[in-house]
Amino acid sequence: MRVVDLPDGRPVIKGVKSQYLPVDWVDLTCVSRRSKPPAQLSFLINTQPVSTGWLEPQVNQMGHDGLTTSSLRLRFSLQPRLLQEGDAKVLCISRIPGIYQQEAEGVLTTRSPYHASVLGGGAPPGTRGWLGVPVAQCISIHYVFHWLLPYF
Structure with a gap:
């Protein structure tokens, strides 16, 4: 057995x-x-x-x-x-x-676990950029300065 x-x-x-x-x-x-x-x-x-x-x-x-x-x-x-x-x-x-x-x-x-879109979306909400300012505000500030620059 x-x-x-x-x-x-x-x-x-x-x-x-x-x-x-x-x-x-x-x-x-x-x-x-x-x-x-x-x-x-x-x-x-x-x-x-x-x-x-x-x-x-x-x-x-x-x-x-x-x-x-x-x-x-x-x-x-x-x-x-x-x-x-x-x-x-x-x-x-x-x-x-x-x-x-x-x-x-x-x-x-061998593929990256995260694939960023080149068509939009941007950074996830709450992501901080330069000097700890939220990325969405950094982009807004950039456009304001870019728009005001010709007037100076």
Whole structure:
């Protein structure tokens, strides 16, 4: 008889940053908690298996309860060829063959989290400009001086 204890929830990808620059170093760890037997972990980038040179050997730590937490570290340079519309999708797969498979996804983005409009809108309300004066008042003052200048 084979005793199996499935992992506690989905795997987790640690180390994903909110934004990257192309060629930044990416350092991620996939963790699958407390299972028997240990989960086998793997990574995909944009649905393709990663280069084995980017992986460190999987680490399996057995707890006092006999259950194993598994982790797999992935390190690579975010090359432009990996980006699709500014993003690379990283998938961690945790499996116990024939019994269990769960996934976690992380998105590595090179896109700015805030996109300013060039068509209007200006600064958000309450934004302070030069000498702590609200931006809307700075713009108004500029136009008043510009309008009065020819009369001096």
